[in-house]
C-alpha cells in the first residue's frame with residue numbers, strides 16, 4: 143500500500159514534467175497545427191544554459207529565472223529566424239526543419255558541453271520535507287509544475303495579450319482584422335513554449351541527469367500525454383501528462399518492469415490513435431456549417 | 432472637404448486571376464455608401480482590397496492618407512472596421528471575448544467597458560449569450576456578433592459585407608435600423624455590400640454598381656433606384 147502511494151506520487155512528479163512539455167507541444171500545435179519535434183531538445187539546451195549559470199556561481203533560483211528568460215528569447219528567435227521563412231511551406235518541409243533543429247541543437251550541445259553525463263542540482267533539500275512517500279525533489283517538482291500551469295492558465299484566460307494569442311492561433315485572418323499582429327503572437331507562443339520546456343528540463347534533469355539525449359524519452363511521454371488528452375486541448379494535455387506519469391510508474395514497478403517502460407508510451411500513443419484519434423478530451427469542434 | 436475614402440484605379444488579383452480592373456469611387460465622412468453587383472462582380476474583393484487582405488495596385492486614400500499596400504492590422508488602427516464575408520467569428524472563444532477583441536487596438540479601457548454595454552444594448556441577445564462559445568451561436572446571432580465586434584473599435588468607417596446574410600426579415604429591419612442609428616448618432620461612415628439591394632438603397636446615400644470588377648454606374652440612391660437597368664436586375668420590378 144505504502145509502496146503504491148510512493149509510486150503514485152513519484153509518477154505525479156514525472157507526470158508534471160510530461161504535462162509541462164505536453165503543454166508546450168499543444169501551444170505550438172494550436173497555432174501551427176504542427177508538432178514541434180525539437181521541443182525536447184530546446185528544453186535540453188535551456189537546461190544546459192542553467193547548468194552553465196549555476197557552475198559559474200549563480201545561486202539556483204536566480205539561475206532558474208534567468209534560464210526561463212533565456213529560453214523564452216531562444217524560442218522567439220528560433221521562430222523568427224528558422225520557422226518564419228517556412229511558414230507557408232508544405233507540412234513535410236516544416237517537419238524536416240523541426241527534425242533539423244532537433245539534430246542541430248543536440249549536436250551543438252554535445253560539441254559545446256561534450257556527451258558525458260553531468261549531474262544537475264535540485265533546489266530542494268536531500269532530506270524528505272513532504273513526508274516519507276516522496277522525495278523533496280519530487281514534491282518540489284510537482285509544486286513548480288502546478289505554479290507554471292496556474293500562471294499559464296491565468297495568462298491565457300485573463301490577460302488581453304493571452305486572449306490575442308488564442309485569437310491569432312484560431313483564426314489568423316479575423317485576428318489581423320481586429321489589429322492583432324499574428325506573426326508576433328506566434329513568436330511569443332514559441333517563446334512561452336520554450337520557457338515552459340526549460341522549466342520541465344530543469345525539473346527532470348536531477349532525476350535523469352544532464353546529457354544531450356536526456357529529453358528523448360521525456361518528449362515521447364509528453365507526446366503520448368498530449369495525444370491522450372487531445373493535442374488541441376491544453377487542460378487535456380496536462381491531465382494526460384499526469385496520467386502517463388502515474389501509469390508509467392505503476393506499470394514499471396508492479397507489472398512489466400523498468401525495461402519496458404518506454405514501450406508503454408508508444409503503446410499508449412498507438413492505442414489512442416487507434417481508439418480515439420482526437421484524444422480523450424480532444425475538442426470535437428463545435429461549429430455550425 | 433476632401434473625401435473620407437478616395438479609391439482610384441484599384442486593381443486586385445488572386446494569384447494570376449485579376450478580379451478588379453480599376454475601381455474608382457469616393458465617399459464623404461458621415462455618409463453611407465453601398466456597392467451593388469451580381470455574384471462574383473468583385474464586391475467582397477473590393478472590401479478586402481481596402482483593408483489590405485489582397486494584393487492591390489492603385490490608390491486608396493483614407494482621410495487623405497495613402498493606405499494601399501498597408502497590412503490589415505495597421506489599417507484597422509486608422510479606424511476602419513471590417514465585418515467580413517462569412518462573419519469571421521472566433522468560434523472557440525466566448526461571445527464576450529469576441530467583442531473584446533474588436534477593441535483590441537484601443538487603449539481607453541474604461542470606455543471599452545462602456546461600449547460593451549452599448550452593443551449589448553443594441554443586441555440584448557448577445558448579452559444573454561455572453562459566456563457562450565461563439566461557434567455555437569446561431570447564424571443570425573453570429574452576424575450580430577460580427578457587426579458588434581466592428582462597433583467595439585469605435586470606427587470612423589465600417590466596411591460591411593452582406594450584413595443581412597442569414598438573418599430573418601424582421602431582424603434585418605432591426606439591424607439596418609441600428610446601423611442607421613449608429614451612423615446618425617456616432618457619425619460612423621459605412622460602406623455596405625448587400626444582396627438585398629432594396630434595403631441597401633433604402634439605407635445608403637450613394638450607390639455604385641459593380642460589374643466584373645469595374646464601376647459601371649454611380650449616383651445618389653435616388654438616381655440609382657430610378658435607373659431602369661438596376662430596377663430590372665437588382666430590384667426585380
Ligand SMILES: Nc1ncnc2c1ncn2[C@@H]1O[C@H](COP(=O)(O)OP(=O)(O)OP(=O)(O)O)[C@@H](O)[C@H]1O
Nearest residue numbers: 445446448450468469470471472473474475476477
Ligand atoms: N480566394 C479567391 N481565389 C481566387 N479567386 C477568387 C477568390 N475569391 C474570389 N475570387 C474570384 O473573384 C471574383 C470576385 O469575387 P468576390 O467574392 O469579390 O465577388 P462578390 O461580388 O463578393 O460576389 P458575391 O455576391 O457572390 O459575394 C469571383 O469571380 C471569384 O471567383
Ligand SMILES: [Mg+2]
Nearest residue numbers: 474475476516
Ligand atoms: Mg461577396
